[in-house]
Amino acid sequence: xxxxxxxxxxxxxxxxxxxxxxxxxxxxxxxxxxxxxxxxxxxxxxxxxxxxxxxxxxxxxxxxxxxxxxxxxxxxxxxxxxxxxxxxxxxxxxxxxxxxxxxxxxxxxxxxxxxxxxxxxxxxxxxxx
Amino acid sequence: xxxxxxxxxxxxxxxxxxxxxxxxxxxxxxxxxxxxxxxxxxxxxxxxxxxxxxxxxxxxxxxxxxxxxxxxxxxxxxxxxxxxxxxxxxxxxxxxxxxxxxxxxxxxxxxxxxxxxxxxxxxxxxxxxxxxxxxxxxxxxxxxxxxxxxxxxxxxxxxxxxxxxxxxxxxxxxxxxxxxxxxxxxxxxxxxxxxxxxxxxxxxxxxxxxxxxxxxxxxxxxxxxxxxxxxxxxxxxxxxxxxxxxxxxxxxxxxxxxxxxxxxxxxxxxxxxxxxxxxxxxxxxxxxxxxxxxxxxxxxxxxxxxxxxxxxxxxxxxxxxxxxxxxxxxxxxxxxxxxxxxxxxxxxxxxxxxxxxxxxxxxxxxxx
Numbered sequence: 001x002x003x004x005x006x007x008x009x010x011x012x013x014x015x016x017x018x019x020x021x022x023x024x025x026x027x028x029x030x031x032x033x034x035x036x037x038x039x040x041x042x043x044x045x046x047x048x049x050x051x052x053x054x055x056x057x058x059x060x061x062x063x064x065x066x067x068x069x070x071x072x073x074x075x076x077x078x079x080x081x082x083x084x085x086x087x088x089x090x091x092x093x094x095x096x097x098x099x100x101x102x103x104x105x106x107x108x109x110x111x112x113x114x115x116x117x118x119x120x121x122x123x124x125x126x127x128x129x
Numbered sequence: 130x131x132x133x134x135x136x137x138x139x140x141x142x143x144x145x146x147x148x149x150x151x152x153x154x155x156x157x158x159x160x161x162x163x164x165x166x167x168x169x170x171x172x173x174x175x176x177x178x179x180x181x182x183x184x185x186x187x188x189x190x191x192x193x194x195x196x197x198x199x200x201x202x203x204x205x206x207x208x209x210x211x212x213x214x215x216x217x218x219x220x221x222x223x224x225x226x227x228x229x230x231x232x233x234x235x236x237x238x239x240x241x242x243x244x245x246x247x248x249x250x251x252x253x254x255x256x257x258x259x260x261x262x263x264x265x266x267x268x269x270x271x272x273x274x275x276x277x278x279x280x281x282x283x284x285x286x287x288x289x290x291x292x293x294x295x296x297x298x299x300x301x302x303x304x305x306x307x308x309x310x311x312x313x314x315x316x317x318x319x320x321x322x323x324x325x326x327x328x329x330x331x332x333x334x335x336x337x338x339x340x341x342x343x344x345x346x347x348x349x350x351x352x353x354x355x356x357x358x359x360x361x362x363x364x365x366x367x368x369x370x371x372x373x374x375x376x377x378x379x380x381x382x383x384x385x386x387x388x389x390x391x392x393x394x395x396x397x398x399x400x401x402x403x404x405x406x407x408x409x410x411x412x413x414x415x416x417x418x419x420x421x422x423x424x425x426x427x428x429x430x431x432x433x434x435x436x437x438x439x440x441x442x443x444x445x446x447x448x449x450x451x452x453x454x455x456x457x458x459x460x461x462x463x464x465x466x467x468x469x470x471x472x473x474x475x476x477x478x479x480x481x482x483x484x485x486x487x488x489x490x491x492x493x494x495x496x497x
Contacts, residue, residue: 038158038163041448042448057477062425064450065357065360065361067425
Protein backbone atom coordinates (compact mmCIF):
# COMPACT_ATOMS: atom_id res chain seq x y z
CA UNK A 1 0.00 0.00 0.00
CA UNK A 2 1.49 3.35 -0.93
CA UNK A 3 1.11 6.47 1.14
CA UNK A 4 1.49 10.15 0.36
CA UNK A 5 4.70 11.63 1.72
CA UNK A 6 5.10 15.19 0.37
CA UNK A 7 8.74 16.03 -0.41
CA UNK A 8 8.51 19.58 1.02
CA UNK A 9 7.69 18.41 4.55
CA UNK A 10 9.91 17.07 7.32
CA UNK A 11 8.99 14.06 9.43
CA UNK A 12 9.52 12.60 12.89
CA UNK A 13 10.16 8.94 13.61
CA UNK A 14 6.92 8.94 15.62
CA UNK A 15 4.96 9.75 12.42
CA UNK A 16 4.29 13.47 12.73
CA UNK A 17 4.88 15.80 9.78
CA UNK A 18 6.14 19.40 10.06
CA UNK A 19 5.64 22.30 7.70
CA UNK A 20 7.67 25.46 8.34
CA UNK A 21 5.69 28.66 7.78
CA UNK A 22 7.80 31.72 8.61
CA UNK A 23 8.80 31.43 12.27
CA UNK A 24 6.03 28.94 13.01
CA UNK A 25 5.65 25.22 12.37
CA UNK A 26 2.43 23.37 11.52
CA UNK A 27 2.26 19.75 12.75
CA UNK A 28 0.02 16.82 11.90
CA UNK A 29 0.21 13.05 11.52
CA UNK A 30 1.32 11.37 8.32
CA UNK A 31 -0.76 9.50 5.76
CA UNK A 32 1.02 6.32 6.88
CA UNK A 33 0.02 6.97 10.50
CA UNK A 34 -3.65 7.70 9.77
CA UNK A 35 -3.84 4.57 7.62
CA UNK A 36 -2.31 2.44 10.38
CA UNK A 37 -4.78 3.80 12.93
CA UNK A 38 -7.89 3.47 10.77
CA UNK A 39 -11.06 5.53 11.35
CA UNK A 40 -10.12 8.16 13.94
CA UNK A 41 -12.84 8.81 16.50
CA UNK A 42 -11.15 10.74 19.30
CA UNK A 43 -8.55 13.45 19.61
CA UNK A 44 -6.91 15.20 22.55
CA UNK A 45 -4.94 18.37 21.79
CA UNK A 46 -3.05 20.82 24.03
CA UNK A 47 -4.24 24.34 24.91
CA UNK A 48 -3.01 27.40 23.08
CA UNK A 49 -0.22 28.84 25.23
CA UNK A 50 1.06 25.47 26.48
CA UNK A 51 4.76 24.84 26.03
CA UNK A 52 6.21 21.46 25.14
CA UNK A 53 9.69 19.95 25.06
CA UNK A 54 10.91 17.84 22.16
CA UNK A 55 9.78 14.22 22.53
CA UNK A 56 7.00 15.07 25.02
CA UNK A 57 3.48 13.83 24.40
CA UNK A 58 1.30 16.78 23.33
CA UNK A 59 -1.94 14.86 22.85
CA UNK A 60 -3.56 11.59 21.92
CA UNK A 61 -5.35 10.19 18.92
CA UNK A 62 -7.59 7.13 18.92
CA UNK A 63 -9.41 4.87 16.48
CA UNK A 64 -11.82 2.03 17.24
CA UNK A 65 -8.92 -0.37 17.56
CA UNK A 66 -5.96 1.65 18.72
CA UNK A 67 -4.79 4.49 20.91
CA UNK A 68 -1.70 6.48 20.07
CA UNK A 69 0.14 9.34 21.78
CA UNK A 70 1.20 12.38 19.79
CA UNK A 71 4.83 13.43 20.37
CA UNK A 72 6.24 16.90 19.88
CA UNK A 73 8.96 16.72 17.22
CA UNK A 74 10.35 19.97 18.58
CA UNK A 75 10.05 22.19 21.62
CA UNK A 76 8.13 25.43 21.76
CA UNK A 77 4.86 27.17 22.44
CA UNK A 78 1.48 26.11 21.02
CA UNK A 79 0.06 29.10 19.13
CA UNK A 80 -2.99 27.40 17.56
CA UNK A 81 -4.85 24.09 17.55
CA UNK A 82 -7.22 22.81 14.86
CA UNK A 83 -10.50 23.21 16.73
CA UNK A 84 -12.52 22.05 13.68
CA UNK A 85 -11.39 18.53 14.62
CA UNK A 86 -13.10 18.63 18.02
CA UNK A 87 -16.45 17.42 16.69
CA UNK A 88 -15.27 15.59 13.58
CA UNK A 89 -11.90 13.87 13.20
CA UNK A 90 -12.53 12.62 9.66
CA UNK A 91 -10.23 15.21 8.03
CA UNK A 92 -7.26 13.50 9.71
CA UNK A 93 -8.06 10.36 7.70
CA UNK A 94 -9.18 12.17 4.55
CA UNK A 95 -6.64 14.97 4.29
CA UNK A 96 -3.85 14.47 6.85
CA UNK A 97 -1.55 17.14 5.34
CA UNK A 98 -4.30 19.74 4.83
CA UNK A 99 -7.57 20.06 6.75
CA UNK A 100 -6.33 17.37 9.17
CA UNK A 101 -3.49 19.52 10.61
CA UNK A 102 -3.30 19.35 14.42
CA UNK A 103 -1.27 22.16 15.99
CA UNK A 104 0.75 25.24 15.14
CA UNK A 105 3.87 25.94 17.22
CA UNK A 106 6.46 28.66 17.72
CA UNK A 107 9.64 26.57 18.08
CA UNK A 108 12.21 27.35 20.76
CA UNK A 109 15.12 25.70 18.97
CA UNK A 110 15.37 22.23 20.47
CA UNK A 111 14.22 19.40 18.23
CA UNK A 112 14.09 15.62 17.87
CA UNK A 113 15.84 13.93 14.97
CA UNK A 114 13.83 14.97 11.90
CA UNK A 115 13.74 13.11 8.59
CA UNK A 116 13.41 14.20 4.97
CA UNK A 117 10.65 12.50 2.94
CA UNK A 118 12.89 9.78 1.46
CA UNK A 119 14.27 8.82 4.87
CA UNK A 120 10.76 8.77 6.34
CA UNK A 121 9.49 6.47 3.56
CA UNK A 122 12.38 4.14 4.37
CA UNK A 123 11.47 4.35 8.08
CA UNK A 124 7.89 3.26 7.25
CA UNK A 125 9.07 0.38 5.07
CA UNK A 126 11.46 -0.82 7.77
CA UNK A 127 8.55 -1.20 10.16
CA UNK A 128 6.26 -2.99 7.70
CA UNK A 129 8.14 -6.28 8.20
CA UNK B 130 7.10 -18.48 12.37
CA UNK B 131 3.48 -17.31 12.36
CA UNK B 132 0.83 -19.79 11.25
CA UNK B 133 -1.42 -19.02 8.29
CA UNK B 134 -4.90 -20.22 7.34
CA UNK B 135 -5.63 -21.73 3.87
CA UNK B 136 -7.03 -18.30 2.95
CA UNK B 137 -3.88 -16.32 3.77
CA UNK B 138 -2.94 -15.68 0.12
CA UNK B 139 -6.53 -14.64 -0.58
CA UNK B 140 -6.54 -12.08 2.23
CA UNK B 141 -3.26 -10.58 1.05
CA UNK B 142 -4.39 -10.50 -2.60
CA UNK B 143 -7.61 -8.73 -1.55
CA UNK B 144 -5.67 -6.03 0.27
CA UNK B 145 -6.43 -6.96 3.88
CA UNK B 146 -4.10 -5.63 6.54
CA UNK B 147 -2.47 -8.61 8.20
CA UNK B 148 -1.46 -8.72 11.87
CA UNK B 149 -0.25 -11.26 14.41
CA UNK B 150 -2.99 -12.74 16.61
CA UNK B 151 -2.40 -15.66 18.99
CA UNK B 152 0.48 -16.96 16.86
CA UNK B 153 -1.44 -16.50 13.61
CA UNK B 154 -1.04 -14.03 10.76
CA UNK B 155 -4.65 -12.87 10.29
CA UNK B 156 -6.53 -10.04 8.54
CA UNK B 157 -7.30 -7.29 11.07
CA UNK B 158 -9.28 -5.26 8.55
CA UNK B 159 -10.29 -5.03 4.90
CA UNK B 160 -12.20 -1.80 4.19
CA UNK B 161 -12.01 -0.48 7.76
CA UNK B 162 -13.31 -1.61 11.15
CA UNK B 163 -16.27 0.81 11.17
CA UNK B 164 -17.49 -0.15 7.70
CA UNK B 165 -17.12 -3.86 8.45
CA UNK B 166 -18.79 -3.53 11.85
CA UNK B 167 -21.74 -1.68 10.31
CA UNK B 168 -22.04 -4.22 7.49
CA UNK B 169 -22.53 -7.02 10.03
CA UNK B 170 -25.09 -5.00 12.03
CA UNK B 171 -27.11 -4.05 8.94
CA UNK B 172 -26.38 -6.62 6.19
CA UNK B 173 -23.74 -9.35 6.29
CA UNK B 174 -20.02 -9.88 6.82
CA UNK B 175 -17.73 -12.83 6.12
CA UNK B 176 -14.89 -13.81 8.47
CA UNK B 177 -12.10 -16.35 8.08
CA UNK B 178 -11.83 -17.91 11.54
CA UNK B 179 -9.85 -20.98 10.51
CA UNK B 180 -7.33 -20.13 13.23
CA UNK B 181 -9.78 -21.49 15.82
CA UNK B 182 -9.14 -25.03 17.06
CA UNK B 183 -11.60 -27.79 16.03
CA UNK B 184 -11.44 -31.08 17.89
CA UNK B 185 -13.64 -34.12 17.31
CA UNK B 186 -14.55 -36.22 20.34
CA UNK B 187 -15.97 -39.70 19.77
CA UNK B 188 -16.14 -43.11 21.39
CA UNK B 189 -18.54 -44.89 23.75
CA UNK B 190 -17.70 -42.44 26.59
CA UNK B 191 -17.57 -39.21 24.57
CA UNK B 192 -20.43 -37.72 26.58
CA UNK B 193 -19.02 -38.84 29.96
CA UNK B 194 -15.62 -37.42 29.02
CA UNK B 195 -17.02 -34.03 28.01
CA UNK B 196 -19.18 -33.91 31.13
CA UNK B 197 -15.99 -34.35 33.16
CA UNK B 198 -13.89 -31.66 31.42
CA UNK B 199 -16.43 -28.88 30.82
CA UNK B 200 -18.58 -26.98 33.32
CA UNK B 201 -21.82 -27.01 31.31
CA UNK B 202 -24.27 -29.92 31.07
CA UNK B 203 -23.36 -31.60 27.78
CA UNK B 204 -26.17 -34.12 28.24
CA UNK B 205 -28.58 -31.22 27.62
CA UNK B 206 -27.24 -30.73 24.07
CA UNK B 207 -29.46 -32.82 21.77
CA UNK B 208 -28.21 -34.13 18.46
CA UNK B 209 -28.19 -31.23 16.00
CA UNK B 210 -27.67 -28.58 18.68
CA UNK B 211 -24.68 -26.80 20.20
CA UNK B 212 -23.88 -25.00 23.42
CA UNK B 213 -21.35 -22.75 25.16
CA UNK B 214 -19.08 -24.27 27.79
CA UNK B 215 -15.98 -23.62 29.88
CA UNK B 216 -12.89 -25.68 30.61
CA UNK B 217 -11.76 -24.93 34.16
CA UNK B 218 -8.70 -25.76 36.23
CA UNK B 219 -9.10 -27.65 39.53
CA UNK B 220 -8.86 -24.21 41.23
CA UNK B 221 -11.78 -22.86 39.15
CA UNK B 222 -9.72 -20.62 36.85
CA UNK B 223 -10.85 -20.67 33.22
CA UNK B 224 -8.61 -22.61 30.82
CA UNK B 225 -10.74 -21.64 27.82
CA UNK B 226 -14.29 -21.07 26.63
CA UNK B 227 -15.51 -23.51 24.00
CA UNK B 228 -18.48 -24.28 21.80
CA UNK B 229 -19.66 -27.89 21.72
CA UNK B 230 -21.60 -29.13 18.68
CA UNK B 231 -23.49 -32.43 18.87
CA UNK B 232 -23.26 -34.06 15.44
CA UNK B 233 -24.03 -37.68 14.49
CA UNK B 234 -21.85 -40.11 16.48
CA UNK B 235 -19.51 -37.41 17.79
CA UNK B 236 -19.02 -33.96 19.25
CA UNK B 237 -17.16 -31.07 17.67
CA UNK B 238 -15.42 -28.81 20.18
CA UNK B 239 -14.32 -25.38 18.92
CA UNK B 240 -11.63 -23.66 21.01
CA UNK B 241 -9.72 -20.37 20.86
CA UNK B 242 -6.77 -20.09 18.48
CA UNK B 243 -4.37 -18.93 21.18
CA UNK B 244 -5.29 -21.92 23.40
CA UNK B 245 -5.27 -24.68 20.79
CA UNK B 246 -2.15 -26.51 21.98
CA UNK B 247 -2.92 -25.99 25.67
CA UNK B 248 -6.51 -27.25 25.30
CA UNK B 249 -5.47 -30.23 23.21
CA UNK B 250 -2.91 -31.32 25.82
CA UNK B 251 -5.41 -30.77 28.62
CA UNK B 252 -8.12 -32.81 26.89
CA UNK B 253 -5.66 -35.58 25.99
CA UNK B 254 -4.42 -35.83 29.57
CA UNK B 255 -7.98 -36.51 30.77
CA UNK B 256 -8.96 -38.71 27.81
CA UNK B 257 -6.78 -41.55 29.12
CA UNK B 258 -9.39 -42.40 31.76
CA UNK B 259 -12.23 -42.71 29.23
CA UNK B 260 -13.09 -44.81 26.21
CA UNK B 261 -12.80 -41.82 23.94
CA UNK B 262 -10.88 -40.77 20.85
CA UNK B 263 -9.83 -37.19 20.07
CA UNK B 264 -9.03 -35.99 16.59
CA UNK B 265 -7.64 -32.56 15.76
CA UNK B 266 -9.39 -31.47 12.58
CA UNK B 267 -8.17 -27.86 12.76
CA UNK B 268 -5.72 -28.19 9.89
CA UNK B 269 -8.07 -30.06 7.57
CA UNK B 270 -11.13 -27.87 7.91
CA UNK B 271 -11.68 -24.28 7.04
CA UNK B 272 -13.98 -22.33 9.36
CA UNK B 273 -15.86 -19.26 8.12
CA UNK B 274 -18.48 -17.10 9.81
CA UNK B 275 -21.20 -15.37 7.78
CA UNK B 276 -22.88 -12.98 10.19
CA UNK B 277 -25.59 -10.36 10.00
CA UNK B 278 -29.35 -9.93 9.51
CA UNK B 279 -29.09 -10.69 5.78
CA UNK B 280 -27.02 -13.86 6.27
CA UNK B 281 -29.91 -16.34 6.13
CA UNK B 282 -31.56 -14.93 3.01
CA UNK B 283 -28.20 -14.76 1.22
CA UNK B 284 -27.05 -18.22 2.25
CA UNK B 285 -30.32 -19.84 1.15
CA UNK B 286 -29.35 -18.82 -2.40
CA UNK B 287 -26.15 -20.87 -2.03
CA UNK B 288 -27.86 -23.97 -0.77
CA UNK B 289 -28.63 -26.80 -3.15
CA UNK B 290 -32.39 -27.31 -3.58
CA UNK B 291 -32.08 -30.88 -2.29
CA UNK B 292 -30.27 -29.76 0.87
CA UNK B 293 -32.79 -27.25 2.24
CA UNK B 294 -31.49 -27.34 5.84
CA UNK B 295 -30.80 -23.69 6.41
CA UNK B 296 -34.14 -22.01 6.85
CA UNK B 297 -35.14 -24.61 9.45
CA UNK B 298 -31.93 -24.37 11.42
CA UNK B 299 -32.82 -23.06 14.91
CA UNK B 300 -30.62 -20.85 17.09
CA UNK B 301 -27.46 -22.89 17.89
CA UNK B 302 -28.64 -25.66 15.55
CA UNK B 303 -26.07 -27.58 13.49
CA UNK B 304 -26.62 -29.61 10.32
CA UNK B 305 -24.94 -30.93 7.20
CA UNK B 306 -25.82 -29.15 3.98
CA UNK B 307 -24.46 -28.37 0.56
CA UNK B 308 -23.40 -24.82 -0.36
CA UNK B 309 -22.46 -24.19 -3.99
CA UNK B 310 -22.14 -27.97 -4.30
CA UNK B 311 -19.69 -28.31 -1.39
CA UNK B 312 -20.51 -30.40 1.68
CA UNK B 313 -20.57 -28.05 4.64
CA UNK B 314 -21.27 -28.49 8.32
CA UNK B 315 -23.29 -25.40 9.15
CA UNK B 316 -24.27 -24.02 12.55
CA UNK B 317 -26.43 -21.09 13.55
CA UNK B 318 -23.74 -19.75 15.89
CA UNK B 319 -21.43 -16.76 15.97
CA UNK B 320 -19.65 -14.11 17.95
CA UNK B 321 -21.21 -10.83 16.82
CA UNK B 322 -24.59 -10.46 18.56
CA UNK B 323 -26.36 -10.89 15.21
CA UNK B 324 -28.08 -13.81 13.55
CA UNK B 325 -25.55 -15.71 11.47
CA UNK B 326 -23.81 -18.93 10.65
CA UNK B 327 -20.51 -20.68 11.09
CA UNK B 328 -19.35 -23.03 8.34
CA UNK B 329 -16.92 -25.95 8.51
CA UNK B 330 -15.63 -27.62 5.34
CA UNK B 331 -12.63 -29.23 3.69
CA UNK B 332 -9.75 -26.84 2.98
CA UNK B 333 -9.66 -27.87 -0.70
CA UNK B 334 -12.70 -25.62 -1.20
CA UNK B 335 -11.41 -22.68 0.85
CA UNK B 336 -10.92 -20.08 -1.90
CA UNK B 337 -13.84 -21.30 -4.00
CA UNK B 338 -16.37 -20.90 -1.19
CA UNK B 339 -14.83 -17.66 0.11
CA UNK B 340 -15.25 -16.06 -3.32
CA UNK B 341 -18.70 -17.53 -3.88
CA UNK B 342 -20.00 -16.33 -0.51
CA UNK B 343 -18.64 -12.80 -1.09
CA UNK B 344 -20.47 -12.70 -4.44
CA UNK B 345 -23.89 -13.49 -2.89
CA UNK B 346 -26.68 -10.96 -3.38
CA UNK B 347 -26.30 -7.51 -4.89
CA UNK B 348 -22.66 -6.34 -5.17
CA UNK B 349 -21.35 -5.43 -1.70
CA UNK B 350 -24.08 -7.31 0.21
CA UNK B 351 -21.41 -9.40 1.94
CA UNK B 352 -18.33 -7.54 3.19
CA UNK B 353 -15.10 -9.37 3.98
CA UNK B 354 -14.27 -8.64 7.63
CA UNK B 355 -11.19 -8.88 9.83
CA UNK B 356 -10.47 -9.50 13.47
CA UNK B 357 -10.83 -5.80 14.32
CA UNK B 358 -14.55 -5.83 13.56
CA UNK B 359 -14.86 -9.28 15.15
CA UNK B 360 -13.60 -7.72 18.39
CA UNK B 361 -15.83 -4.61 18.29
CA UNK B 362 -18.85 -6.76 17.33
CA UNK B 363 -18.36 -9.17 20.25
CA UNK B 364 -17.62 -6.28 22.64
CA UNK B 365 -20.99 -4.51 22.25
CA UNK B 366 -23.07 -7.58 23.28
CA UNK B 367 -20.38 -8.21 25.99
CA UNK B 368 -19.31 -11.66 24.76
CA UNK B 369 -16.20 -12.71 26.70
CA UNK B 370 -12.81 -12.89 24.99
CA UNK B 371 -10.13 -15.17 26.40
CA UNK B 372 -7.18 -13.19 27.79
CA UNK B 373 -9.51 -10.29 28.59
CA UNK B 374 -12.77 -11.09 30.43
CA UNK B 375 -11.70 -14.68 31.11
CA UNK B 376 -8.33 -16.33 31.85
CA UNK B 377 -6.54 -18.87 34.07
CA UNK B 378 -6.76 -16.37 36.94
CA UNK B 379 -10.43 -15.43 36.48
CA UNK B 380 -13.19 -17.82 37.54
CA UNK B 381 -16.66 -18.10 35.94
CA UNK B 382 -18.45 -16.32 38.80
CA UNK B 383 -16.09 -13.36 38.51
CA UNK B 384 -16.72 -13.36 34.74
CA UNK B 385 -20.52 -13.48 35.26
CA UNK B 386 -20.55 -16.87 33.58
CA UNK B 387 -22.03 -18.73 36.55
CA UNK B 388 -24.88 -19.81 34.26
CA UNK B 389 -22.38 -21.98 32.34
CA UNK B 390 -21.43 -23.90 35.52
CA UNK B 391 -23.78 -26.79 36.38
CA UNK B 392 -22.71 -27.89 39.85
CA UNK B 393 -25.47 -30.53 40.05
CA UNK B 394 -24.64 -32.49 36.91
CA UNK B 395 -22.08 -34.81 38.59
CA UNK B 396 -18.33 -34.59 39.10
CA UNK B 397 -16.18 -32.45 36.79
CA UNK B 398 -12.79 -30.75 36.92
CA UNK B 399 -12.99 -27.67 39.13
CA UNK B 400 -16.37 -28.50 40.64
CA UNK B 401 -15.26 -28.47 44.27
CA UNK B 402 -13.47 -25.13 43.95
CA UNK B 403 -16.33 -23.60 41.97
CA UNK B 404 -18.90 -24.72 44.56
CA UNK B 405 -16.84 -23.00 47.28
CA UNK B 406 -16.43 -19.81 45.20
CA UNK B 407 -20.14 -19.71 44.53
CA UNK B 408 -21.00 -20.24 48.21
CA UNK B 409 -18.64 -17.49 49.36
CA UNK B 410 -19.53 -15.14 46.50
CA UNK B 411 -16.80 -13.79 44.19
CA UNK B 412 -14.57 -11.03 45.59
CA UNK B 413 -14.41 -9.24 42.26
CA UNK B 414 -16.62 -9.21 39.22
CA UNK B 415 -16.82 -8.08 35.61
CA UNK B 416 -18.81 -4.91 35.05
CA UNK B 417 -19.72 -2.77 32.10
CA UNK B 418 -19.01 0.94 32.44
CA UNK B 419 -19.20 4.21 30.63
CA UNK B 420 -16.91 7.16 31.13
CA UNK B 421 -18.45 10.33 32.49
CA UNK B 422 -15.28 12.28 31.75
CA UNK B 423 -13.56 12.66 28.40
CA UNK B 424 -11.44 9.79 27.11
CA UNK B 425 -11.45 6.22 25.88
CA UNK B 426 -10.72 3.30 28.19
CA UNK B 427 -8.58 0.50 26.75
CA UNK B 428 -7.72 -3.01 27.92
CA UNK B 429 -5.26 -3.11 30.87
CA UNK B 430 -5.83 0.52 31.94
CA UNK B 431 -5.85 0.60 35.77
CA UNK B 432 -9.07 1.18 37.71
CA UNK B 433 -8.92 3.19 40.95
CA UNK B 434 -11.53 3.85 43.59
CA UNK B 435 -12.77 7.44 43.65
CA UNK B 436 -10.47 7.82 46.69
CA UNK B 437 -7.50 6.87 44.49
CA UNK B 438 -6.72 3.28 45.57
CA UNK B 439 -5.86 0.72 42.82
CA UNK B 440 -8.77 -1.75 42.75
CA UNK B 441 -8.89 -3.38 39.34
CA UNK B 442 -8.33 -3.00 35.63
CA UNK B 443 -10.10 -2.63 32.29
CA UNK B 444 -10.49 -5.94 30.41
CA UNK B 445 -11.75 -4.39 27.14
CA UNK B 446 -12.57 -0.82 26.16
CA UNK B 447 -13.18 1.04 22.94
CA UNK B 448 -15.51 3.51 21.24
CA UNK B 449 -18.47 1.19 20.56
CA UNK B 450 -19.30 1.71 16.86
CA UNK B 451 -23.04 0.90 17.01
CA UNK B 452 -23.66 2.67 20.33
CA UNK B 453 -21.60 5.67 19.25
CA UNK B 454 -19.79 6.25 22.55
CA UNK B 455 -16.78 4.91 24.43
CA UNK B 456 -17.65 1.98 26.70
CA UNK B 457 -15.66 -0.55 28.67
CA UNK B 458 -15.64 -3.74 30.68
CA UNK B 459 -13.61 -3.91 33.90
CA UNK B 460 -12.81 -6.37 36.67
CA UNK B 461 -13.55 -4.59 39.97
CA UNK B 462 -14.43 -5.49 43.59
CA UNK B 463 -17.93 -7.02 43.62
CA UNK B 464 -19.67 -4.09 45.39
CA UNK B 465 -18.50 -1.74 42.62
CA UNK B 466 -19.87 -4.01 39.89
CA UNK B 467 -23.42 -2.91 40.75
CA UNK B 468 -25.07 -0.63 38.22
CA UNK B 469 -24.54 3.04 39.10
CA UNK B 470 -21.33 2.51 41.10
CA UNK B 471 -18.55 4.94 40.32
CA UNK B 472 -14.80 4.46 40.00
CA UNK B 473 -11.95 6.02 38.04
CA UNK B 474 -10.24 4.65 34.95
CA UNK B 475 -6.65 5.87 34.62
CA UNK B 476 -6.28 7.18 31.06
CA UNK B 477 -2.70 8.27 30.32
CA UNK B 478 -2.01 8.84 34.02
CA UNK B 479 -5.19 10.89 34.55
CA UNK B 480 -8.22 9.56 36.44
CA UNK B 481 -11.43 9.69 34.39
CA UNK B 482 -14.67 9.10 36.28
CA UNK B 483 -16.61 5.99 35.20
CA UNK B 484 -20.05 4.66 36.11
CA UNK B 485 -21.05 0.99 36.07
CA UNK B 486 -23.79 0.29 33.52
CA UNK B 487 -25.89 -2.69 32.55
CA UNK B 488 -24.49 -5.37 30.26
CA UNK B 489 -24.87 -6.16 27.45
CA UNK B 490 -24.43 -2.75 25.85
CA UNK B 491 -26.08 -4.09 22.70
CA UNK B 492 -28.96 -6.57 22.92
CA UNK B 493 -28.17 -9.52 20.64
CA UNK B 494 -30.59 -10.03 17.75
CA UNK B 495 -30.48 -13.79 17.47
CA UNK B 496 -33.15 -15.65 15.55
CA UNK B 497 -34.77 -17.90 18.15
